[in-house]
Amino acid sequence: MIIEHPCVFNFLPPKSPHTLFTHAQKMAKPLAASILLFSAVICLLMCVSSAQKGHRSVQKWFKNLPHAKLKVTELHFYFHDVVGGKNPTVVSVARANSTSDSPTMFGLVMIVDDPLTAGPDPKSKIVGRAKGVMNYASMEEMGMLMTINFVFTGGKYNGSSLSVVGYNPIQRRYREMSVVGGSGVFRLARGVATAETAAFDAESGNAVVEYNVLVLHY
Structure with a gap:
């Protein structure tokens, strides 16, 4: 005996252009996310590679440290605090x-x-910048707690820095x-x-300060 089963066909209306566009958007989101993730991974790998090269350079330097001679370097420059005018180099951030x-x-x-110059004249040769924080930290006198990096930008000390901390x-x-502390030529x-x-x-509040620095380094 043959039993016939009725066939049921569901006829759906054709998708509208808007529906097709929405569907394309849904398909594009995972692709965009994948591309973004891939780019992030590439950037991370490049950063890690750069950090590893720098780490190997420092490791090599430390291996040679026991054979390095302790050096004494004297530095002399001028520190320019520009408080007023159109381009102040000192700005108040809290009080x-x-x-x-x-x-x-x-x-x-x-x-x-602040710019660091070879002479007292602000137009003299710039040898670096003083970057950091100064806090007025005394109730008895005008005194600042300074946390400053002298970042040198010229000559044989270019790219090196010295970290200075103290009460001024x-x-x-x-x-x-x-x-x-220090970096570059002035490590340790x-x-x-x-x-x-x-x-x-x-x-104006502007000041020029003469600095003499005596530093031991390897």
Whole structure:
């Protein structure tokens, strides 16, 4: 006996252009995500490769360290604080509510990117930049806690830096701060940086400070 089963056909209306476009969008999203992921992986691999090369360079330097001689380097330059004008190199970024009432500006925080020059004239040869943070940290006198990197941009010290940390009582004639480290030529540096104000404009707040740095390094 033959049993016949009825065939049921579902006739769907043709998809509209809008539906087709939406479907294409859905298909494109995974592809875009894959491309983005692939690009991120490539960038990560390039960064890792660059970091490994730098790490190998430092490792090689440290292997030679036991045979390296301790060097003494003296540096002399001028530090220019430009507070006023169109292009200040010192900007205030935070202050306490009581700072405006403090005769020592206690609680003021400033970011600096000061030029370092070979001579006291701002137009003299630029040898680097002083980049860092200065905080007014004294209630008894005008004194700043400084965390500064002297980043050198010329001559045999180009690309090297010195890290200076210390208390700077700016109204005293001579000030002394610690050199706590460095990079490039000045790896494992330690030493002392002395500062003396060469010029100060009370109206603008601009200052020129003479620095002498004595540093030990390998």
